Amino acid sequence: MVRPTLKKQTPNLKEVIKEAAWKQIAEFGASALSLRAIARELKITAPAIYNYFPSRDDLVTALIIDAYTSLGDSQIEARDALPQNGISKRMRAVGLAYRNWANTYPQRYQLIFGTPIPGYEAPLMEVLPSAARSLSALVSVVEQLRQAGKLNVDAFPKVRAEYKESFEIWKTHGGDVDLLSLSVAMIIWSRVHGIVSLEIAGSLPPFGPSGNDLYLYELDSIANQFIKE
Amino acid sequence: MVRPTLKKQTPNLKEVIKEAAWKQIAEFGASALSLRAIARELKITAPAIYNYFPSRDDLVTALIIDAYTSLGDSQIEARDALPQNGISKRMRAVGLAYRNWANTYPQRYQLIFGTPIPGYEAPLMEVLPSAARSLSALVSVVEQLRQAGKLNVDAFPKVRAEYKESFEIWKTHGGDVDLLSLSVAMIIWSRVHGIVSLEIAGSLPPFGPSGNDLYLYELDSIANQFIKE
DNA sequence: AAATTTACTATACAGTGTATATATACAGCG
DNA sequence: CGCTGTATATATACACTGTATAGTAAATTT
Numbered sequence: 001m002v003r004p005t006l007k008k009q010t011p012n013l014k015e016v017i018k019e020a021a022w023k024q025i026a027e028f029g030a031s032a033l034s035l036r037a038i039a040r041e042l043k044i045t046a047p048a049i050y051n052y053f054p055s056r057d058d059l060v061t062a063l064i065i066d067a068y069t070s071l072g073d074s075q076i077e078a079r080d081a082l083p084q085n086g087i088s089k090r091m092r093a094v095g096l097a098y099r100n101w102a103n104t105y106p107q108r109y110q111l112i113f114g115t116p117i118p119g120y121e122a123p124l125m126e127v128l129p130s131a132a133r134s135l136s137a138l139v140s141v142v143e144q145l146r147q148a149g150k151l152n153v154d155a156f157p158k159v160r161a162e163y164k165e166s167f168e169i170w171k172t173h174g175g176d177v178d179l180l181s182l183s184v185a186m187i188i189w190s191r192v193h194g195i196v197s198l199e200i201a202g203s204l205p206p207f208g209p210s211g212n213d214l215y216l217y218e219l220d221s222i223a224n225q226f227i228k229e
Numbered sequence: 230m231v232r233p234t235l236k237k238q239t240p241n242l243k244e245v246i247k248e249a250a251w252k253q254i255a256e257f258g259a260s261a262l263s264l265r266a267i268a269r270e271l272k273i274t275a276p277a278i279y280n281y282f283p284s285r286d287d288l289v290t291a292l293i294i295d296a297y298t299s300l301g302d303s304q305i306e307a308r309d310a311l312p313q314n315g316i317s318k319r320m321r322a323v324g325l326a327y328r329n330w331a332n333t334y335p336q337r338y339q340l341i342f343g344t345p346i347p348g349y350e351a352p353l354m355e356v357l358p359s360a361a362r363s364l365s366a367l368v369s370v371v372e373q374l375r376q377a378g379k380l381n382v383d384a385f386p387k388v389r390a391e392y393k394e395s396f397e398i399w400k401t402h403g404g405d406v407d408l409l410s411l412s413v414a415m416i417i418w419s420r421v422h423g424i425v426s427l428e429i430a431g432s433l434p435p436f437g438p439s440g441n442d443l444y445l446y447e448l449d450s451i452a453n454q455f456i457k458e
Numbered sequence: 459a460a461a462t463t464t465a466c467t468a469t470a471c472a473g474t475g476t477a478t479a480t481a482t483a484c485a486g487c488g
Numbered sequence: 489c490g491c492t493g494t495a496t497a498t499a500t501a502c503a504c505t506g507t508a509t510a511g512t513a514a515a516t517t518t
Contacts, residue, residue, distance in 0.1 A: 013465090029348070031344065031346070031348050031349070032348055034504085034505065034506085035505080035506065035507090036504080036505065036506080037505095044466075044467090045466075045467055045468075046505095046506080046507085047466085047467080047468090047506095047507070047508085047509090048465075048466055048467075050507075050508095051464080051465060051466075055506080055507080056505095056506060056507085110344070113426075113430070114343050114344050115260065115339070115343050115344075115430075117260070118260040118261070118346075119258070119260050119261055120260070124431075155446070155449070156446065157442035157443060157445070157446050158442075160442075183443075186427075186433065186443075187424075187443060187446070187447065189427075190420075190423035190424045190427050190433070190447075191419075191420055191423050192423075193423045193426070193427065194419035194420050194421075194422045194423020194424070194426070195416075195419045195423070197342075197422070197423070197426060198415075198418075198419050198422060201342070201344075202353075204415065204419070213386035213387075213389075214386055214412075214415075214416060216386070217384070217385065217386050217416070218416065218419075220384070221454060225450060225454070242496095263473085263474065263475090264474085264475065264476090265473080265474065265475080266474095273497075273498090274497075274498055274499080275474095275475080275476085276475095276476075276477085276478095276497085276498075276499090277496075277497055277498075279476075279477095280495080280496060280497075284475080284476080285474095285475060285476085
Protein backbone atom coordinates (compact mmCIF):
# COMPACT_ATOMS: atom_id res chain seq x y z
CA MET A 1 0.00 0.00 0.00
CA VAL A 2 1.53 3.25 -1.04
CA ARG A 3 -1.30 5.58 -0.39
CA PRO A 4 -4.81 5.03 0.94
CA THR A 5 -7.74 5.86 -1.29
CA LEU A 6 -9.11 9.30 -0.80
CA LYS A 7 -12.32 7.96 0.69
CA LYS A 8 -10.36 6.85 3.71
CA GLN A 9 -8.34 10.04 3.88
CA THR A 10 -9.20 12.60 6.46
CA PRO A 11 -10.61 15.64 4.74
CA ASN A 12 -9.51 18.50 7.00
CA LEU A 13 -6.14 17.05 7.76
CA LYS A 14 -4.65 20.40 8.62
CA GLU A 15 -7.20 20.93 11.37
CA VAL A 16 -6.93 17.35 12.49
CA ILE A 17 -3.17 17.69 12.84
CA LYS A 18 -3.59 20.74 15.03
CA GLU A 19 -6.18 18.98 17.16
CA ALA A 20 -3.85 16.06 17.67
CA ALA A 21 -1.09 18.50 18.56
CA TRP A 22 -3.25 20.21 21.19
CA LYS A 23 -4.24 16.86 22.57
CA GLN A 24 -0.59 15.92 22.93
CA ILE A 25 0.31 19.25 24.46
CA ALA A 26 -2.50 18.92 26.97
CA GLU A 27 -1.39 15.45 27.92
CA PHE A 28 2.38 15.58 27.87
CA GLY A 29 3.16 19.30 27.87
CA ALA A 30 4.20 21.59 25.09
CA SER A 31 7.80 20.49 25.21
CA ALA A 32 6.89 16.93 24.29
CA LEU A 33 5.27 17.93 21.02
CA SER A 34 6.51 15.66 18.28
CA LEU A 35 5.61 15.44 14.62
CA ARG A 36 6.19 11.73 14.65
CA ALA A 37 3.91 11.23 17.62
CA ILE A 38 1.20 13.21 15.86
CA ALA A 39 1.70 11.14 12.74
CA ARG A 40 1.49 7.96 14.79
CA GLU A 41 -1.79 8.99 16.31
CA LEU A 42 -3.26 9.92 12.94
CA LYS A 43 -1.78 6.78 11.40
CA ILE A 44 0.07 8.63 8.72
CA THR A 45 3.80 9.04 8.23
CA ALA A 46 5.69 11.97 9.68
CA PRO A 47 6.74 13.56 6.38
CA ALA A 48 3.08 13.71 5.34
CA ILE A 49 2.62 16.55 7.80
CA TYR A 50 5.01 18.58 5.68
CA ASN A 51 2.29 18.94 3.10
CA TYR A 52 0.38 21.08 5.56
CA PHE A 53 3.13 22.65 7.66
CA PRO A 54 6.50 23.34 6.05
CA SER A 55 8.26 22.61 9.33
CA ARG A 56 7.58 21.82 12.92
CA ASP A 57 8.05 25.49 13.78
CA ASP A 58 5.30 26.46 11.38
CA LEU A 59 2.99 24.06 13.14
CA VAL A 60 3.90 25.63 16.46
CA THR A 61 3.31 29.08 15.03
CA ALA A 62 -0.15 28.01 13.88
CA LEU A 63 -0.87 26.67 17.35
CA ILE A 64 0.30 29.91 18.95
CA ILE A 65 -1.93 31.94 16.67
CA ASP A 66 -4.84 29.69 17.60
CA ALA A 67 -4.03 30.18 21.28
CA TYR A 68 -3.89 33.96 20.94
CA THR A 69 -7.18 33.87 19.08
CA SER A 70 -8.73 31.81 21.84
CA LEU A 71 -7.45 34.28 24.44
CA GLY A 72 -8.68 37.20 22.41
CA ASP A 73 -12.13 35.66 22.03
CA SER A 74 -12.33 35.13 25.77
CA GLN A 75 -11.21 38.70 26.47
CA ILE A 76 -13.62 40.32 24.03
CA GLU A 77 -16.48 38.16 25.22
CA ALA A 78 -15.82 39.14 28.83
CA ARG A 79 -15.79 42.82 27.92
CA ASP A 80 -18.94 42.71 25.84
CA ALA A 81 -20.89 40.80 28.47
CA LEU A 82 -21.18 44.01 30.47
CA PRO A 83 -22.83 47.29 29.47
CA GLN A 84 -20.64 49.82 27.75
CA ASN A 85 -21.24 52.51 30.34
CA GLY A 86 -19.80 50.50 33.22
CA ILE A 87 -16.18 50.90 32.22
CA SER A 88 -14.65 49.97 35.56
CA LYS A 89 -16.66 46.80 35.74
CA ARG A 90 -15.65 45.95 32.20
CA MET A 91 -12.01 46.37 33.09
CA ARG A 92 -12.38 44.09 36.07
CA ALA A 93 -14.23 41.53 33.96
CA VAL A 94 -11.46 41.53 31.39
CA GLY A 95 -8.93 41.06 34.16
CA LEU A 96 -10.81 38.15 35.69
CA ALA A 97 -11.23 36.56 32.28
CA TYR A 98 -7.48 36.71 31.72
CA ARG A 99 -6.63 34.61 34.75
CA ASN A 100 -9.58 32.38 34.10
CA TRP A 101 -8.45 31.64 30.58
CA ALA A 102 -4.89 30.98 31.73
CA ASN A 103 -6.05 28.50 34.35
CA THR A 104 -8.41 26.81 31.94
CA TYR A 105 -5.73 26.39 29.29
CA PRO A 106 -2.38 26.46 31.10
CA GLN A 107 -0.67 24.74 28.17
CA ARG A 108 -1.86 27.40 25.77
CA TYR A 109 -0.67 30.05 28.15
CA GLN A 110 2.74 28.48 28.39
CA LEU A 111 2.89 28.02 24.66
CA ILE A 112 2.38 31.74 24.21
CA PHE A 113 4.36 33.23 27.05
CA GLY A 114 6.83 30.56 27.90
CA THR A 115 9.20 29.13 25.35
CA PRO A 116 8.86 25.44 25.98
CA ILE A 117 9.64 24.39 22.44
CA PRO A 118 13.30 23.61 21.86
CA GLY A 119 14.82 26.00 19.40
CA TYR A 120 11.57 27.69 18.54
CA GLU A 121 11.24 31.43 18.38
CA ALA A 122 7.96 32.96 17.34
CA PRO A 123 8.01 34.93 14.09
CA LEU A 124 6.76 38.28 15.33
CA MET A 125 5.14 39.42 12.14
CA GLU A 126 3.00 36.34 11.77
CA VAL A 127 1.91 36.19 15.37
CA LEU A 128 1.40 39.88 16.02
CA PRO A 129 -2.10 40.32 14.57
CA SER A 130 -3.64 37.71 16.85
CA ALA A 131 -1.45 38.83 19.75
CA ALA A 132 -2.51 42.44 19.37
CA ARG A 133 -6.11 41.38 19.12
CA SER A 134 -5.83 39.42 22.34
CA LEU A 135 -4.90 42.63 24.12
CA SER A 136 -7.41 44.77 22.29
CA ALA A 137 -10.20 44.31 24.82
CA LEU A 138 -8.07 45.71 27.62
CA VAL A 139 -6.73 48.45 25.38
CA SER A 140 -10.22 49.53 24.37
CA VAL A 141 -11.40 49.70 27.95
CA VAL A 142 -8.42 51.83 28.97
CA GLU A 143 -9.04 54.04 25.97
CA GLN A 144 -12.65 54.49 27.03
CA LEU A 145 -11.48 55.48 30.49
CA ARG A 146 -9.15 58.03 28.97
CA GLN A 147 -11.82 59.50 26.76
CA ALA A 148 -14.11 59.78 29.78
CA GLY A 149 -11.38 61.62 31.65
CA LYS A 150 -11.20 58.89 34.23
CA LEU A 151 -7.68 57.69 33.52
CA ASN A 152 -5.28 58.63 36.30
CA VAL A 153 -1.87 58.91 34.71
CA ASP A 154 -0.03 61.49 36.76
CA ALA A 155 3.66 60.88 36.51
CA PHE A 156 3.19 58.20 33.89
CA PRO A 157 6.30 58.04 31.74
CA LYS A 158 6.04 59.49 28.28
CA VAL A 159 6.55 57.23 25.33
CA ARG A 160 9.74 58.48 23.81
CA ALA A 161 9.58 59.70 20.26
CA GLU A 162 12.04 57.16 18.96
CA TYR A 163 9.87 54.29 20.14
CA LYS A 164 6.57 55.44 18.77
CA GLU A 165 7.25 53.42 15.70
CA SER A 166 7.02 50.22 17.67
CA PHE A 167 3.53 51.15 18.69
CA GLU A 168 2.39 51.76 15.17
CA ILE A 169 2.51 48.03 14.54
CA TRP A 170 0.18 47.43 17.43
CA LYS A 171 -2.14 50.15 16.33
CA THR A 172 -2.60 48.71 12.87
CA HIS A 173 -3.72 45.42 14.38
CA GLY A 174 -5.28 46.47 17.66
CA GLY A 175 -7.20 49.55 16.62
CA ASP A 176 -6.26 53.20 16.44
CA VAL A 177 -5.99 54.24 20.05
CA ASP A 178 -4.04 56.80 21.97
CA LEU A 179 -0.42 55.99 22.73
CA LEU A 180 -1.00 56.69 26.39
CA SER A 181 -3.85 54.22 26.58
CA LEU A 182 -1.74 51.63 24.88
CA SER A 183 1.08 52.22 27.35
CA VAL A 184 -1.17 52.00 30.38
CA ALA A 185 -2.76 48.85 29.00
CA MET A 186 0.65 47.27 28.66
CA ILE A 187 1.63 47.98 32.22
CA ILE A 188 -1.68 46.62 33.45
CA TRP A 189 -1.01 43.61 31.32
CA SER A 190 2.43 43.21 32.86
CA ARG A 191 0.87 43.13 36.31
CA VAL A 192 -1.71 40.48 35.64
CA HIS A 193 0.82 38.57 33.60
CA GLY A 194 3.23 38.68 36.53
CA ILE A 195 0.85 36.97 38.90
CA VAL A 196 -0.66 34.60 36.40
CA SER A 197 2.65 33.41 35.04
CA LEU A 198 3.97 32.69 38.52
CA GLU A 199 0.74 30.93 39.37
CA ILE A 200 0.85 28.79 36.24
CA ALA A 201 4.46 27.94 36.98
CA GLY A 202 3.43 26.83 40.46
CA SER A 203 5.56 29.43 42.21
CA LEU A 204 2.68 31.12 43.99
CA PRO A 205 1.11 28.46 46.15
CA PRO A 206 0.13 30.02 49.39
CA PHE A 207 -2.93 32.11 48.60
CA GLY A 208 -6.52 30.96 48.62
CA PRO A 209 -7.52 28.56 45.93
CA SER A 210 -4.89 29.06 43.25
CA GLY A 211 -3.98 32.60 44.12
CA ASN A 212 -7.47 33.94 43.70
CA ASP A 213 -7.39 36.33 46.64
CA LEU A 214 -4.07 37.77 45.61
CA TYR A 215 -5.26 38.28 42.07
CA LEU A 216 -8.37 40.12 43.20
CA TYR A 217 -6.17 42.32 45.36
CA GLU A 218 -4.06 43.18 42.36
CA LEU A 219 -7.11 44.00 40.26
CA ASP A 220 -8.19 46.37 43.03
CA SER A 221 -4.70 47.87 43.15
CA ILE A 222 -4.85 48.49 39.43
CA ALA A 223 -8.28 50.10 39.64
CA ASN A 224 -7.23 52.27 42.57
CA GLN A 225 -4.12 53.44 40.82
CA PHE A 226 -5.40 54.09 37.33
CA ILE A 227 -9.09 54.94 37.63
CA LYS A 228 -9.85 58.45 38.74
CA GLU A 229 -12.71 59.50 41.04
CA MET B 230 43.36 5.20 22.85
CA VAL B 231 40.74 4.28 25.36
CA ARG B 232 41.34 6.86 27.97
CA PRO B 233 43.76 9.76 28.17
CA THR B 234 46.35 9.84 30.93
CA LEU B 235 45.31 11.72 34.01
CA LYS B 236 47.84 14.44 33.35
CA LYS B 237 45.83 15.49 30.34
CA GLN B 238 42.50 15.14 32.07
CA THR B 239 40.76 18.23 33.29
CA PRO B 240 40.75 18.28 37.05
CA ASN B 241 37.49 20.08 37.88
CA LEU B 242 35.55 18.47 35.10
CA LYS B 243 32.24 19.05 36.83
CA GLU B 244 32.80 22.79 36.89
CA VAL B 245 34.22 22.77 33.39
CA ILE B 246 31.11 21.00 32.10
CA LYS B 247 28.89 23.64 33.65
CA GLU B 248 31.01 26.40 32.19
CA ALA B 249 30.74 24.87 28.75
CA ALA B 250 27.00 24.55 29.25
CA TRP B 251 26.66 28.24 30.15
CA LYS B 252 28.77 29.16 27.19
CA GLN B 253 26.48 27.20 24.91
CA ILE B 254 23.37 28.64 26.51
CA ALA B 255 24.69 32.14 26.11
CA GLU B 256 25.48 31.52 22.47
CA PHE B 257 22.63 29.38 21.21
CA GLY B 258 19.97 29.73 23.87
CA ALA B 259 18.93 27.42 26.64
CA SER B 260 16.85 25.24 24.38
CA ALA B 261 19.85 24.25 22.32
CA LEU B 262 21.71 22.79 25.27
CA SER B 263 23.10 19.42 24.30
CA LEU B 264 25.25 16.97 26.19
CA ARG B 265 26.92 15.86 23.02
CA ALA B 266 27.76 19.42 22.06
CA ILE B 267 29.30 19.97 25.47
CA ALA B 268 31.26 16.76 25.12
CA ARG B 269 32.43 17.83 21.67
CA GLU B 270 33.73 21.11 23.00
CA LEU B 271 35.51 19.44 25.90
CA LYS B 272 36.77 16.72 23.60
CA ILE B 273 35.34 13.94 25.64
CA THR B 274 32.53 11.55 24.80
CA ALA B 275 28.96 12.24 25.77
CA PRO B 276 28.50 9.37 28.21
CA ALA B 277 31.51 10.61 30.18
CA ILE B 278 29.35 13.44 31.45
CA TYR B 279 27.24 10.85 33.20
CA ASN B 280 30.00 10.41 35.73
CA TYR B 281 29.31 13.91 36.95
CA PHE B 282 25.63 14.38 36.21
CA PRO B 283 23.34 11.34 36.30
CA SER B 284 21.22 12.79 33.51
CA ARG B 285 20.82 15.87 31.40
CA ASP B 286 18.11 17.08 33.74
CA ASP B 287 20.47 16.93 36.68
CA LEU B 288 22.87 19.14 34.79
CA VAL B 289 20.07 21.59 34.09
CA THR B 290 19.10 21.54 37.75
CA ALA B 291 22.68 22.34 38.72
CA LEU B 292 22.67 25.23 36.24
CA ILE B 293 19.40 26.55 37.63
CA ILE B 294 20.73 26.44 41.16
CA ASP B 295 23.80 28.34 40.00
CA ALA B 296 21.56 30.91 38.33
CA TYR B 297 19.46 31.38 41.45
CA THR B 298 22.63 31.75 43.48
CA SER B 299 23.92 34.37 41.08
CA LEU B 300 20.61 36.25 41.32
CA GLY B 301 20.63 35.96 45.10
CA ASP B 302 24.18 37.29 45.32
CA SER B 303 23.24 40.25 43.18
CA GLN B 304 20.14 40.97 45.27
CA ILE B 305 21.91 40.73 48.61
CA GLU B 306 24.79 42.81 47.38
CA ALA B 307 22.43 45.53 46.19
CA ARG B 308 20.67 45.60 49.54
CA ASP B 309 23.82 45.71 51.61
CA ALA B 310 25.38 48.49 49.56
CA LEU B 311 23.05 50.94 51.25
CA PRO B 312 22.76 51.80 54.95
CA GLN B 313 20.37 49.74 57.00
CA ASN B 314 18.32 52.72 58.10
CA GLY B 315 17.34 53.74 54.58
CA ILE B 316 14.81 51.01 54.05
CA SER B 317 12.96 52.59 51.15
CA LYS B 318 16.19 53.17 49.30
CA ARG B 319 17.22 49.61 49.94
CA MET B 320 13.97 48.35 48.50
CA ARG B 321 14.44 50.42 45.39
CA ALA B 322 18.02 49.25 45.05
CA VAL B 323 16.93 45.63 45.26
CA GLY B 324 14.30 46.30 42.62
CA LEU B 325 16.77 47.94 40.28
CA ALA B 326 19.22 45.12 40.79
CA TYR B 327 16.57 42.60 39.79
CA ARG B 328 16.03 44.06 36.36
CA ASN B 329 19.69 44.72 35.97
CA TRP B 330 20.57 41.11 36.64
CA ALA B 331 17.89 39.89 34.28
CA ASN B 332 19.17 42.07 31.46
CA THR B 333 22.75 41.12 32.15
CA TYR B 334 21.99 37.41 32.09
CA PRO B 335 18.83 36.98 30.05
CA GLN B 336 19.59 33.31 29.45
CA ARG B 337 19.87 32.64 33.16
CA TYR B 338 16.62 34.45 33.68
CA GLN B 339 14.90 32.36 31.06
CA LEU B 340 16.42 29.20 32.43
CA ILE B 341 14.88 29.94 35.82
CA PHE B 342 11.52 31.42 34.89
CA GLY B 343 10.88 30.10 31.45
CA THR B 344 10.90 26.40 30.70
CA PRO B 345 12.96 26.31 27.54
CA ILE B 346 14.31 22.83 28.11
CA PRO B 347 12.29 20.11 26.41
CA GLY B 348 10.70 17.85 28.94
CA TYR B 349 12.47 19.35 31.90
CA GLU B 350 10.66 20.22 35.08
CA ALA B 351 12.61 21.58 38.01
CA PRO B 352 12.69 19.40 41.12
CA LEU B 353 11.25 21.83 43.65
CA MET B 354 13.00 20.46 46.69
CA GLU B 355 16.44 20.71 45.20
CA VAL B 356 15.99 24.15 43.76
CA LEU B 357 14.05 25.75 46.58
CA PRO B 358 16.92 26.68 48.90
CA SER B 359 18.67 28.80 46.31
CA ALA B 360 15.35 30.11 45.00
CA ALA B 361 14.24 31.21 48.45
CA ARG B 362 17.59 32.81 49.05
CA SER B 363 17.31 34.78 45.82
CA LEU B 364 14.14 36.38 47.20
CA SER B 365 15.47 36.80 50.71
CA ALA B 366 16.85 40.29 50.15
CA LEU B 367 13.45 41.62 49.14
CA VAL B 368 11.74 39.69 51.91
CA SER B 369 14.08 41.06 54.54
CA VAL B 370 13.54 44.63 53.38
CA VAL B 371 9.76 44.22 53.50
CA GLU B 372 10.07 42.68 56.92
CA GLN B 373 12.10 45.66 58.09
CA LEU B 374 9.38 47.96 56.80
CA ARG B 375 6.78 45.98 58.70
CA GLN B 376 8.75 46.07 61.92
CA ALA B 377 9.17 49.82 61.55
CA GLY B 378 5.41 50.16 61.11
CA LYS B 379 5.90 51.53 57.62
CA LEU B 380 4.23 48.72 55.69
CA ASN B 381 0.91 49.78 54.23
CA VAL B 382 -1.18 46.64 53.94
CA ASP B 383 -4.75 47.81 54.33
CA ALA B 384 -7.05 45.37 52.62
CA PHE B 385 -4.22 42.97 51.93
CA PRO B 386 -5.63 39.46 51.67
CA LYS B 387 -4.97 37.15 54.58
CA VAL B 388 -2.99 34.02 54.00
CA ARG B 389 -5.49 31.28 54.55
CA ALA B 390 -4.74 28.81 57.28
CA GLU B 391 -4.60 25.83 54.96
CA TYR B 392 -1.82 27.39 52.93
CA LYS B 393 0.45 28.42 55.74
CA GLU B 394 2.23 25.14 55.36
CA SER B 395 3.48 26.15 51.94
CA PHE B 396 5.15 29.13 53.48
CA GLU B 397 6.93 27.11 56.09
CA ILE B 398 9.19 25.72 53.39
CA TRP B 399 10.17 29.22 52.38
CA LYS B 400 10.75 30.25 55.94
CA THR B 401 13.20 27.45 56.59
CA HIS B 402 15.32 28.57 53.67
CA GLY B 403 14.66 32.28 53.51
CA GLY B 404 14.72 33.21 57.15
CA ASP B 405 12.04 33.36 59.81
CA VAL B 406 9.91 36.28 58.80
CA ASP B 407 6.32 37.26 59.20
CA LEU B 408 3.83 35.65 56.86
CA LEU B 409 2.48 39.04 55.87
CA SER B 410 5.92 40.27 54.86
CA LEU B 411 6.47 37.15 52.84
CA SER B 412 3.14 37.66 51.07
CA VAL B 413 3.79 41.28 50.29
CA ALA B 414 7.25 40.40 49.03
CA MET B 415 5.75 37.86 46.67
CA ILE B 416 3.31 40.30 45.16
CA ILE B 417 6.06 42.85 44.71
CA TRP B 418 8.07 40.13 43.08
CA SER B 419 5.18 39.31 40.75
CA ARG B 420 5.11 42.93 39.61
CA VAL B 421 8.75 43.28 38.78
CA HIS B 422 8.71 39.81 37.30
CA GLY B 423 5.78 40.81 35.10
CA ILE B 424 7.63 43.67 33.49
CA VAL B 425 11.01 42.02 33.35
CA SER B 426 9.74 38.80 31.83
CA LEU B 427 7.89 40.68 29.11
CA GLU B 428 10.95 42.79 28.49
CA ILE B 429 13.23 39.76 28.22
CA ALA B 430 10.77 38.13 25.88
CA GLY B 431 10.89 41.24 23.70
CA SER B 432 7.21 42.00 24.14
CA LEU B 433 7.72 45.40 25.70
CA PRO B 434 9.59 47.44 23.14
CA PRO B 435 8.23 50.90 23.22
CA PHE B 436 9.60 52.45 26.39
CA GLY B 437 12.87 54.24 26.77
CA PRO B 438 15.97 52.16 26.51
CA SER B 439 14.71 48.65 27.18
CA GLY B 440 11.74 49.57 29.28
CA ASN B 441 13.73 51.51 31.83
CA ASP B 442 11.22 54.32 32.28
CA LEU B 443 8.34 51.95 32.71
CA TYR B 444 10.25 49.93 35.24
CA LEU B 445 11.09 52.99 37.31
CA TYR B 446 7.43 53.95 37.21
CA GLU B 447 6.49 50.55 38.57
CA LEU B 448 9.05 50.78 41.34
CA ASP B 449 7.48 54.11 42.31
CA SER B 450 4.03 52.56 42.17
CA ILE B 451 5.16 49.80 44.49
CA ALA B 452 6.71 52.26 46.93
CA ASN B 453 3.62 54.47 46.89
CA GLN B 454 1.31 51.58 47.50
CA PHE B 455 3.19 49.66 50.15
CA ILE B 456 5.31 52.17 52.06
CA LYS B 457 3.47 54.27 54.59
CA GLU B 458 4.19 57.96 55.25
C1' DA C 459 -7.44 9.12 -22.71
C1' DA C 460 -3.33 11.55 -21.49
C1' DA C 461 -0.96 14.77 -18.68
C1' DT C 462 -0.46 17.08 -14.49
C1' DT C 463 -0.97 17.99 -9.84
C1' DT C 464 -1.83 16.44 -5.14
C1' DA C 465 -1.01 13.63 -1.20
C1' DC C 466 0.90 10.45 0.51
C1' DT C 467 4.69 6.34 1.62
C1' DA C 468 9.37 4.70 1.89
C1' DT C 469 13.84 5.44 2.89
C1' DA C 470 17.65 7.73 4.72
C1' DC C 471 20.51 11.10 7.39
C1' DA C 472 22.11 13.66 11.13
C1' DG C 473 21.11 14.85 15.45
C1' DT C 474 19.57 13.90 20.37
C1' DG C 475 19.67 11.44 25.45
C1' DT C 476 21.08 7.43 27.49
C1' DA C 477 21.99 2.28 28.68
C1' DT C 478 25.51 -1.21 28.59
C1' DA C 479 29.85 -3.25 28.27
C1' DT C 480 34.69 -2.59 28.34
C1' DA C 481 39.30 -0.92 28.93
C1' DT C 482 42.66 1.86 31.12
C1' DA C 483 44.77 4.74 34.91
C1' DC C 484 45.36 5.27 39.36
C1' DA C 485 45.31 4.29 44.67
C1' DG C 486 45.96 1.25 48.33
C1' DC C 487 47.86 -2.76 50.11
C1' DG C 488 50.64 -7.13 50.40
C1' DC D 489 57.60 -4.39 43.51
C1' DG D 490 53.14 -6.69 41.95
C1' DC D 491 48.19 -7.41 42.71
C1' DT D 492 43.56 -5.81 43.14
C1' DG D 493 39.62 -2.65 43.23
C1' DT D 494 37.62 1.42 41.85
C1' DA D 495 37.09 5.60 39.37
C1' DT D 496 36.94 7.43 34.84
C1' DA D 497 36.79 7.32 30.60
C1' DT D 498 35.69 5.11 25.65
C1' DA D 499 33.06 2.34 22.41
C1' DT D 500 28.97 0.78 20.87
C1' DA D 501 24.19 0.58 20.41
C1' DC D 502 19.18 1.79 20.85
C1' DA D 503 15.28 4.50 20.40
C1' DC D 504 13.91 8.76 19.48
C1' DT D 505 13.68 13.34 17.04
C1' DG D 506 13.07 16.71 12.63
C1' DT D 507 13.55 16.69 7.91
C1' DA D 508 15.35 15.95 2.96
C1' DT D 509 14.64 13.15 -1.09
C1' DA D 510 12.58 10.08 -4.22
C1' DG D 511 8.84 7.48 -5.89
C1' DT D 512 4.02 6.08 -6.49
C1' DA D 513 -0.79 6.03 -6.63
C1' DA D 514 -4.97 8.64 -6.79
C1' DA D 515 -7.52 12.69 -8.22
C1' DT D 516 -7.98 16.45 -11.23
C1' DT D 517 -7.47 18.77 -15.34
C1' DT D 518 -7.06 19.08 -20.24
